[in-house]
Amino acid sequence: MSAALRRIVIFGATSRIATEAARLWLARGVALVVVARNPERLRMLTDDLGIRAGGLAEVDAVAADLADLETLPALWHSLTERFPDLDGVLIAHGSLPDQARCEAVPAAMLQEIRVNALSAMSLLTLIANDFEARHRGVIGVIGSIAGDRGRRGNYVYGAAKGMLALFLQGLRNRLHGSGVTVITLKPGFVITPMTQDSDRDGWLWTRPERVARGIVRAFDRRRDVVYLPWFWRPMLWAIRLIPEPVFKRLSL
Numbered sequence: 001m002s003a004a005l006r007r008i009v010i011f012g013a014t015s016r017i018a019t020e021a022a023r024l025w026l027a028r029g030v031a032l033v034v035v036a037r038n039p040e041r042l043r044m045l046t047d048d049l050g051i052r053a054g055g056l057a058e059v060d061a062v063a064a065d066l067a068d069l070e071t072l073p074a075l076w077h078s079l080t081e082r083f084p085d086l087d088g089v090l091i092a093h094g095s096l097p098d099q100a101r102c103e104a105v106p107a108a109m110l111q112e113i114r115v116n117a118l119s120a121m122s123l124l125t126l127i128a129n130d131f132e133a134r135h136r137g138v139i140g141v142i143g144s145i146a147g148d149r150g151r152r153g154n155y156v157y158g159a160a161k162g163m164l165a166l167f168l169q170g171l172r173n174r175l176h177g178s179g180v181t182v183i184t185l186k187p188g189f190v191i192t193p194m195t196q197d198s199d200r201d202g203w204l205w206t207r208p209e210r211v212a213r214g215i216v217r218a219f220d221r222r223r224d225v226v227y228l229p230w231f232w233r234p235m236l237w238a239i240r241l242i243p244e245p246v247f248k249r250l251s252l
């Protein structure tokens with residue numbers, strides 16, 4: 001295991017997956033800064049984490065709409081001023097688009113690209129430069145297996161997560177040797193509020209606690225790309241191999 005992190009900021013901390021990761025880090029005494037959009041949910045989260053920490057770890061909260069791209073430089077600047085010992089970042093926020101609406105309304109499609117890709121890429125641009133200058137830090141971003149291949153049913157979400165994955169790949173290459181780790185986290189189907197309208201039966205569905213354990217392990221081991229759970233890696237490898245003339249006929 002690599003050196004322990006001192007303080008981790010979690011963007012989109014009210015996400016079910018991120019909340020579980022926060023609880024695990026807190027149990028180890030890692031200081032946390034939780035950033036989320038909804039002030040009421042943010043207060044409930046900090047109350048929960050505060051009770052669990054029992055005074056053994058610090059939890060600070062910041063409210064921010066992360067789709068408001070113009071505000072992100074000031075947000076990151078204020079975080080680094082207030083918490084100069086930040087050495088870990090988890091970017092977790094996202095939304096599952098209404099694909100039919102995105103097919104009909106360009107503005108709706110662009111808003112989903114903004115939330116699921118441009119927001120994280122804006123934050124990453126700021127974070128990477130700071131961490132690079134300090135020669136240390138771990139950055140983990142929750143993408144999705146949906147970014148590995150465009151599918152008829154969710155290609156707007158897939159395109160956003162795919163763009164994010166490529167951006168992270170390049171950033172990881174750029175920062176190689178700088179002391180900064182960039183981790184792409186690719187969950188499969190997870191039982192969270194995001195998927196509450198899906199039929200969640202079957203062995204492919206995973207609980208957020210399991211995904212969170214995988215995230216914390218990936219940070220510990222300074223991994224590059226992690227599928228959560230692991231079995232999605234060979235499955236996506238096989239899915240990517242299906243020739244396009246065949247794939248476009250499948251109702252996946």
Ligand SMILES: NC(=O)c1ccc[n+]([C@@H]2O[C@H](COP(=O)([O-])OP(=O)(O)OC[C@H]3O[C@@H](n4cnc5c(N)ncnc54)[C@H](OP(=O)(O)O)[C@@H]3O)[C@@H](O)[C@H]2O)c1
Pocket residue numbers: 012013014015016017018036037038041064065066067068092093094095096115142143144145186187188189190191192193194195
């Ligand atoms: N669940 C799955 O099957 C699955 C699979 C693969 C990847 N993922 C990814 O996992 C991550 C976490 O999702 P989840 O499954 O834990 O779902 P979730 O509990 O619904 O969390 C989504 C979070 O994103 C936040 N968010 C959305 N737009 C935001 C904005 N503009 N500013 C700030 N926060 C915003 C939401 O905040 P509010 O509470 O304010 O709405 C919510 O906390 C996402 O990136 C998602 O794409 C999920």
